[in-house]
Amino acid sequence: MWNPPELQNMVLLLFLTVICWMSVDSESAGSVQRNISAVEGQTVSLPCEAPNQETIRVVEWTRPDLGENPDVLSYKYGHFDRDNHRSYKNRVDLKNVKDGDVSLIMKNVAFRDSGTYKCFIAQGGESNNIKLISSISLSVVPPGDPGGQGGGGGHVGLSVGLTVAALVVVGGAVVMFLRHQQKKKSPPPPPNSDPDLDEPLNQFDS
Known part of the structure; x- marks a missing residue:
């Protein structure tokens, strides 16, 4: 299983790939x-x-x-x-x-x-x-x-749009997974203190 830093690098690489692809295809944008x-x-x-x-x-x-x-x-x-x-x-x-x-x-x-x-x-x-x-x-x-x-x-633009949409969905899923993993690894909150336990032990001696 990849750790969070590796998954963060994957997300960054994914979006850089999308940007590069869009720039390469800019010649035929219009x-x-x-x-x-x-x-x-x-x-x-x-x-x-x-x-x-x-x-x-x-x-x-x-x-x-x-x-x-x-x-x-x-x-x-x-x-x-x-x-x-x-x-x-x-x-x-x-x-x-x-x-x-x-x-x-x-x-x-x-x-x-x-x-x-x-x-x-x-x-x-x-x-x-x-x-x-x-x-x-x-x-x-x-x-x-x-x-x-x-x-x-058919129009090639349709397949292009579907490809970009798929990449965005994958990127969003990875980001959500990262957040979920971070929540799982975060330390649990300290338990609430019980005031009865804080009283002196000799309260039963009287």
């Missing part, structure tokens, strides 16, 4: 995160919309696990960059740049297309001020697989 499933051969739309009405200068859809060339689609100043990953050639497009909807349209998806896609947008006059807008996890399954019927998927 972005949309979703899971999307699709069946092989389908056309899918990975959502991404500009946060305001300013002119869209740059759009970049990337997939980090592609290695040296993670670019899936690049749009800069009204033109598409053709130097993207070869596996997406002639299969991807943007939905409607003029209306601010730069969702990635991907045709004839295959299992190898499964992965995490990130959408970056730069608006206004500064093309170098590019921001992460959405992060989409795409899962492609064979035809007939029930896992591919969901389409819309």
Whole structure:
């Protein structure tokens, strides 16, 4: 059984872990995160919309696990960059740049297309001020697989919120346990003195 100092260190480590996790995830704090499933051969739309009405200068859809060339689609100043990953050639497009909807349209998806896609947008006059807008996890399954019927998927934010809630509950339980242990180990209060016992023993001699 751990002693109270060791449990206190565990509580401190737990909350430091939560803080570190939140700081690491701060990059995508203002972005949309979703899971999307699709069946092989389908056309899918990975959502991404500009946060305001300013002119869209740059759009970049990337997939980090592609290695040296993670670019899936690049749009800069009204033109598409053709130097993207070869596996997406002639299969991807943007939905409607003029209306601010730069969702990635991907045709004839295959299992190898499964992965995490990130959408970056730069608006206004500064093309170098590019921001992460959405992060989409795409899962492609064979035809007939029930896992591919969901389409819309769920929000990753829900699982994140549940994780944080679980950590808080665990931390609170440990703190309550510590307090209980300290109460058990505290010395009992002194017994109340009996005035009859304090009288002289010779009171019965008379």
